[in-house]
Amino acid sequence: MAESRIIAVVGATGAQGGGLVRAIAADPASGFKARAITRDAGSERARALAALGVEVVAADVDDAASIERAFAGAHGAYCVTFFWDHFSPEKELAQARAMAQAAKGAGLRHVVWSTLEDTRKRVPLDDARMPTLMGRYKVPHFDAKGEANAFFTELGVPTTFLLTSFYWDNFISFGMGPKKGPDGKLAITLPMGDKKLPGIAAEDIGKCAYGIFKRGAETIGTTIGIAGEHLTGHEMARAFARALGREVVYNAVTPEVFRGFGFPGAEDLGNMFQFKRDFETEYCAARSLATSRALNPALQTFDAWLARNASRIPLE
Ligand SMILES: NC(=O)c1ccc[n+]([C@@H]2O[C@H](COP(=O)([O-])OP(=O)(O)OC[C@H]3O[C@@H](n4cnc5c(N)ncnc54)[C@H](OP(=O)(O)O)[C@@H]3O)[C@@H](O)[C@H]2O)c1
Numbered sequence: 001m002a003e004s005r006i007i008a009v010v011g012a013t014g015a016q017g018g019g020l021v022r023a024i025a026a027d028p029a030s031g032f033k034a035r036a037i038t039r040d041a042g043s044e045r046a047r048a049l050a051a052l053g054v055e056v057v058a059a060d061v062d063d064a065a066s067i068e069r070a071f072a073g074a075h076g077a078y079c080v081t082f083f084w085d086h087f088s089p090e091k092e093l094a095q096a097r098a099m100a101q102a103a104k105g106a107g108l109r110h111v112v113w114s115t116l117e118d119t120r121k122r123v124p125l126d127d128a129r130m131p132t133l134m135g136r137y138k139v140p141h142f143d144a145k146g147e148a149n150a151f152f153t154e155l156g157v158p159t160t161f162l163l164t165s166f167y168w169d170n171f172i173s174f175g176m177g178p179k180k181g182p183d184g185k186l187a188i189t190l191p192m193g194d195k196k197l198p199g200i201a202a203e204d205i206g207k208c209a210y211g212i213f214k215r216g217a218e219t220i221g222t223t224i225g226i227a228g229e230h231l232t233g234h235e236m237a238r239a240f241a242r243a244l245g246r247e248v249v250y251n252a253v254t255p256e257v258f259r260g261f262g263f264p265g266a267e268d269l270g271n272m273f274q275f276k277r278d279f280e281t282e283y284c285a286a287r288s289l290a291t292s293r294a295l296n297p298a299l300q301t302f303d304a305w306l307a308r309n310a311s312r313i314p315l316e
Contacts (some may be wrong), residue, residue: 004033005075007213010061010099012036013045014056015167016080017113018308019091019206022071025052032213037070051274077103078209081145087265089137089144096148104155111152111159112209112218115223116285118146119176119275129278130271139272141265160212163225165287167277171253175263177313178248180242186315187251188240190233191258191273195280197236200225209223211295225287226295229302236302243306244315 007024011017013036024034036056038046049116050056052141059070061081071077079099081092096113103111119139125132137143152159171188172179178186191199208226212219232237240248255277277281293299300308 004031006033006035006055006073008035008037008057008071008074008077009263010037010067010078010161011080011082012049012056014082015036015169015202016164016205017078017210018049019203020078020207020209021049021054022052022203023207023210025054026048026247027043027210028137032075032210035070035074037279045054046122046180052229053301054240059258060073060093061098064098065103067098068105071102071106071108071139074106076109076213077106077108078206079103080113080114081148081288083141083144084265086270087140089140092141092144093148096145097151100148100151100155100157100221103152103157103159104123109132109158109211110220111157112162112212113152113159114145114164114205115149115161116142116163117283118143118149119271121146122279122282123275129301130274131267132261133267133271136203140268140274141162142272142275143313158220159218163206163211163223164205165225165227167201167205168228168302169201169309172229172309172312172314178237178244178315180315181190181249181251186244186246186248187281188248189251189253189254189258191255191270192233192277194232194234195277196229196230196232196284197273197276198225198284199302200228200292200303202224204228204292204299207296208292214270214294223286224291224295227284227289227306228292228300229289230284230287231302239302239306240310242303244313245311248314 059066255274
């Protein structure tokens with residue numbers, strides 16, 4: 001029997017990488033094996049992956065040599081950065097560069113790079129529609145990922161560029177779930193106007209990435225966008241109401257108001273939603289539901305995700 005092809009998974013104890021590791025582990029006949037990368041192989045999450053029979057190795061994307069070791073001997077790698085851990089686009093760029101170089105050094109045959117649009121291509125820095133942030137970004141956590149695509153391309157790393165979508169899980173763990181307004185009604189607050197927001201169950205990102213590794217060479221050099229559904233604020237509010245059995249409304253605020261909410265990253269997210277609102281057609285078109293479902297036949301709709309997760313949403 002041919003030797004298994006190892007996929008080294010960065011962020012394996014997190015949302016995207018975790019979904020990929022579980023997808024590979026759930027399909028032992030596939031010929032793929034996951035190598036879970038974590039900074040702490042002794043953590044509870046790392047031990048849960050080891051309990052699935054997954055190889056767990058310690059490495060830190062801030063330590064290039066450790067990433068090179070973790071990629072050695074692998075067929076492929078899933079590369080992701082962690083903006084919300086440090087809020088630094090420069091750090092994301094450095095980490096992406098280190099992963100691209102390690103992939104090149106290890107001679108990997110297939111890398112999936114979890115990226116996002118460089119919004120400056122559509123909204124240049126001198127465009128006053130949205131403020132420039134951190135000196136040279138419009139949407140820092142998007143722009144740095146998009147800029148980092150070049151590290152993979154210029155080194156000739158065989159890469160598939162994966163455009164992810166808004167995790168519906170943000171309604172549980174990112175403080176974005178329905179909140180009681182002054183009128184006592186539950187409301188979700190987004191600056192999307194009447195435009196559609198591509199969203200996805202975070203667990204499905206890894207499953208789609210697994211579909212990309214299975215397709216292999218035909219995807220190299222291409223950009224694949226994924227989403228579970230494209231929904232307006234009103235459509236999401238109605239789905240929440242169905243799942244929770246109580247009224248939920250959509251509170252459409254302007255991007256200016258959203259940017260002023262004051263929580264860490266509010267300006268970045270305000271610009272991000274404005275970009276998604278103002279370029280709805282292009283942003284949704286880049287995330288084909290049919291392609292996502294072809295890669296991952298178990299792709300969840302928002303209703304299906306809510307049926308599983310509504311009880312976990314903190315309602316204030
Ligand atoms: N939230 C959204 O809606 C959304 C949508 C699209 C894209 N994104 C992007 O998704 C990215 C984060 O991915 P995620 O949600 O899968 O992350 P996550 O769930 O926060 O998990 C990240 C994992 O990466 C590991 N990690 C952190 N720093 C590391 C380092 N220096 N070296 C090695 N491993 C490290 C951590 O594992 P250990 O502690 O075990 O090392 C952690 O479990 C962000 O860049 C964000 O912009 C988010």
